[in-house]
Amino acid sequence: MQFDPSLPKSSTSSPASFAYKSVRERWPTIVTNAIKDVQRQIDQYERSNPKIVRQGMQIVAELECLKQEMHQNCTLSPLPDEEGELRGDVAIYNQELQDRGAQSATVGVRWHEVEWLFSECYLYRRLFGSFSRRTLWETYDVFQEQKRDAFKQSKNAVLEMAAYYVNVTENIGCDSGTVLSPEAVERNRAVFSDMMQQCLWGNATDLSLLTTLTYENIQQLQGSEVFKRRRDKVLVNDLDRAFDLLWQARNQGEEHRTVDFVLDNAGFELFVDVVVICYLLKSGLATNVKMHAKKIPWFVSDATPTDIEQLFDIIQRPLDFFKDSNDSGSGDFAKMYDEQPQHLEVLHGDLRTFRAEGRLAYQTSNFWTQAGSFWRLPISNTGLFAELRSSLLVVLKGDLNYRKLVGDACWDPTTPFQEALGPLGKSSKLNILSLRTCKADVVVGLPPGKDEELRSLPEGGGESGSRAWALDASRAVMQFSKGR
Ligand SMILES: O=P(O)(O)OC[C@H]1O[C@](O)(CO)[C@@H](O)[C@@H]1O
Numbered sequence: 001m002q003f004d005p006s007l008p009k010s011s012t013s014s015p016a017s018f019a020y021k022s023v024r025e026r027w028p029t030i031v032t033n034a035i036k037d038v039q040r041q042i043d044q045y046e047r048s049n050p051k052i053v054r055q056g057m058q059i060v061a062e063l064e065c066l067k068q069e070m071h072q073n074c075t076l077s078p079l080p081d082e083e084g085e086l087r088g089d090v091a092i093y094n095q096e097l098q099d100r101g102a103q104s105a106t107v108g109v110r111w112h113e114v115e116w117l118f119s120e121c122y123l124y125r126r127l128f129g130s131f132s133r134r135t136l137w138e139t140y141d142v143f144q145e146q147k148r149d150a151f152k153q154s155k156n157a158v159l160e161m162a163a164y165y166v167n168v169t170e171n172i173g174c175d176s177g178t179v180l181s182p183e184a185v186e187r188n189r190a191v192f193s194d195m196m197q198q199c200l201w202g203n204a205t206d207l208s209l210l211t212t213l214t215y216e217n218i219q220q221l222q223g224s225e226v227f228k229r230r231r232d233k234v235l236v237n238d239l240d241r242a243f244d245l246l247w248q249a250r251n252q253g254e255e256h257r258t259v260d261f262v263l264d265n266a267g268f269e270l271f272v273d274v275v276v277i278c279y280l281l282k283s284g285l286a287t288n289v290k291m292h293a294k295k296i297p298w299f300v301s302d303a304t305p306t307d308i309e310q311l312f313d314i315i316q317r318p319l320d321f322f323k324d325s326n327d328s329g330s331g332d333f334a335k336m337y338d339e340q341p342q343h344l345e346v347l348h349g350d351l352r353t354f355r356a357e358g359r360l361a362y363q364t365s366n367f368w369t370q371a372g373s374f375w376r377l378p379i380s381n382t383g384l385f386a387e388l389r390s391s392l393l394v395v396l397k398g399d400l401n402y403r404k405l406v407g408d409a410c411w412d413p414t415t416p417f418q419e420a421l422g423p424l425g426k427s428s429k430l431n432i433l434s435l436r437t438c439k440a441d442v443v444v445g446l447p448p449g450k451d452e453e454l455r456s457l458p459e460g461g462g463e464s465g466s467r468a469w470a471l472d473a474s475r476a477v478m479q480f481s482k483g484r
Contacts, residue, residue, distance in 0.1 A: 023119065076109045238433070414445075
């Protein structure tokens with residue numbers, strides 16, 4: 001709190017904001033879905049395991065209570081103590097809650113009058129605690145089924161992306177390490193741009209925003225046609241600067257060219273991230289990539305280490321995973337796969353090699369699931385800060401990472417991206433690339449007049465005070481900051 005931007009923040013009290021709607025409609029739906037998921041488990045264990053059932057019912061009772069508290073605008077209660085390595089986090093959340101309470105005009109911090117970023121993180125942290133404090137549920141991911149179901153419906157786009165990967169790396173991968181003609185450099189630049197744009201739009205399928213997704217919804221959000229159609233929806237595109245950074249380092253023969261990839265959603269987005277990461281390694285734009293995942297189930301669809309391992313398995317044995325997805329209109333995966341099995345096999349082979357060589361790894365940190373903005377990083381997690389500073393480039397995916405980068409503050413939308421990064425911006429020694437489809441009110445780095453232009457569109461928000469154009473993931477920014 002102390003180190004966040006001093007500007008006012010998005011708050012659940014502001015009727016024009018997405019935060020307002022979130023606490024009143026979206027979060028209760030998310031908690032209701034979690035309750036239904038636990039209920040299904042309880043039904044399954046009804047006869048065989050009374051202890052699981054008993055603990056499950058305690059979880060349901062807690063989640064019902066959480067919903068009521070939101071509904072009735074109660075104060076946010078301190079998180080119950082937990083065992084294990086995440087215990088310290090609970091203390092950090094509770095300290096912040098206490099500090100915020102002490103500063104508030106009314107007593108305590110109420111659901112309908114609280115900063116959005118803090119309260120949303122608190123919500124997911126509290127949800128997690130309901131499971132982690134129950135011995136038979138402590139490793140249960142209440143969002144797992146939703147994540148897997150959504151990914152099962154992404155098979156067409158998975159095959160397409162794998163084919164694209166093979167095509168690109170066959171033609172460009174071999175360029176690594178050689179001196180290239182200007183035309184070849186431009187070809188590499190174009191491929192980088194395409195890859196990164198696929199990576200960007202992979203972020204549109206986010207289960208915390210789309211609380212009910214149909215097969216048709218998913219198809220509309222995925223595939224190469226989608227990203228081609230949406231080129232003009234990218235409001236800021238700094239990819240050239242990021243490419244120049246990686247390309248120059250590669251040409252100068254810098255030995256360690258690590259890219260850190262701060263992940264967002266599991267499922268299709270994670271699959272595209274992994275493809276893009278393999279491309280970065282294969283093309284020589286990076287020598288090593290470290291993926292950063294969430295330690296706990298987070299914002300419904302965020303990727304955890306389990307999701308990563310499951311994805312690696314799926315890439316190795318796609319038929320096992322996709323064969324029983326019986327959604328309409330999807331075609332017969334086995335048949336489609338038979339026609340081009342080699343694409344996923346090539347991807348799997350590369351993945352296995354990079355992992356065996358230690359060039360592709362993943363890790364977690366409590367930092368990613370704490371409540372505050374990333375402005376706190378240099379103070380609150382010096383180890384991670386040092387690690388990211390030693391990286392050539394840090395790629396951050398998604399809307400929540402963006403909100404945390406800029407502190408979810410009410411910036412003027414023309415504020416330079418680097419300025420809004422505060423201590424992670426100028427002179428930070430961090431090179432940052434944010435790939436974000438817009439799902440929240442905050443945005444920076446826009447050209448003068450752009451926000452006004454977008455607000456004046458039908459559905460753009462108009463005079464309502466809402467930045468409606470920025471809420472449905474139909475627009476995006478790819479912003480770069482060179483901190484060293
Ligand atoms: O998965 P992403 O892109 O981080 O999106 C999550 C974000 O989207 C929302 O669900 C909607 O704005 C926010 O609550 C959250 O910041």
